[in-house]
Amino acid sequence: xxxxxxxxxxxxxxxxxxxxxxxxxxxxxxxxxxxxxxxxxxxxxxxxxxxxxxxxxxxxxxxxxxxxxxxxxxxxxxxxxxxxxxxxxxxxxxxxxxxxxxxxxxxxxxxxxxxxxxxxxxxxxxxxxxxxxxxxxxxxxxxxxxxxxxxxxxxxxxxxxxxxxxxxxxxxxxxxxxxxxxxxxxxxxxxxxxxxxxxxxxxxxxx
Numbered sequence: 001x002x003x004x005x006x007x008x009x010x011x012x013x014x015x016x017x018x019x020x021x022x023x024x025x026x027x028x029x030x031x032x033x034x035x036x037x038x039x040x041x042x043x044x045x046x047x048x049x050x051x052x053x054x055x056x057x058x059x060x061x062x063x064x065x066x067x068x069x070x071x072x073x074x075x076x077x078x079x080x081x082x083x084x085x086x087x088x089x090x091x092x093x094x095x096x097x098x099x100x101x102x103x104x105x106x107x108x109x110x111x112x113x114x115x116x117x118x119x120x121x122x123x124x125x126x127x128x129x130x131x132x133x134x135x136x137x138x139x140x141x142x143x144x145x146x147x148x149x150x151x152x153x154x155x156x157x158x159x160x161x162x163x164x165x166x167x168x169x170x171x172x173x174x175x176x177x178x179x180x181x182x183x184x185x186x187x188x189x190x191x192x193x194x195x196x197x198x199x200x201x202x203x204x205x206x207x
Contacts, residue, residue: 003156008149011073015090015097018072019045020187022088024161027104029137030152034112036137038104038127039158042188042195044171046087048096052180053171056096067145068096075148077141083131084141088148088155102130102172102186104137105194113137129196165190172196 003026013021020043028037046054048068055078056065067076068089076087076098091097104127106113113126113136127133134140139153148155167190170182188195 003158005149006155006157008071008073008147011088011090011148012092013090015045015047015099016185018088018090019043019099019185020166022099022101022155023166023187023189024159026107026156026158027101027133027137028154028156029139031138033138034109036109036112037107037156038133038137039107040101040103040155041105041192042101042103042186044100044102044187045090045185046098046100047185048091048098051183053174053177053183054096054098056098059096061096065096068098069094070145073148075143075146075153077134077139077144079141080131084134084139085130086134086139100130101133103128103188103194103196104133105192106136109137124193128194161189 022040022043025040026037027040048054048056049059051057056068064078067074070089071093072090074089076089077084086101087098089098106123106127116138117126117136126136143153166187168184168187170184171186174181
């Protein structure tokens, strides 16, 4: 796989900045059945204690959220509606924040992705959603608590995405979260066909 594994220092950025910096980077998963890789094209940030949409809202500390209180760069997985979702722990130790990886563009192991997702699907449908990408890449909640800077699940350098190509808008699927529902903390590569779904873009410039 081209590119270098990102060091742990990369994950020490403020959460909103990290969510944007992850765009264009390469997510890689090595498994006994083969390796898959995809360019990250969509993310969502969750700012812990003050974010009603975050699992760690008001510093809620449970068996599921425990890893969010750990150091940045750790792997946070959880299951929602039978789908495994993959998150990058961010912020700093004891400050429970995370970035959800919502979609990737397949780069390697496409045939293996098709086998895992079911033959006959358009390539665009393989990884255009947080549950889709984990199934396609063979990622399960067993990786919970690992780190993104060691094999077998890691993130590498990739394509640099200029700010002009980054779009921001409200997050998806977080009903009953009050004003948090409209925070423009979802980021994606504008016009990329592997983004999960467009939902309206914020009129405010990305910062």
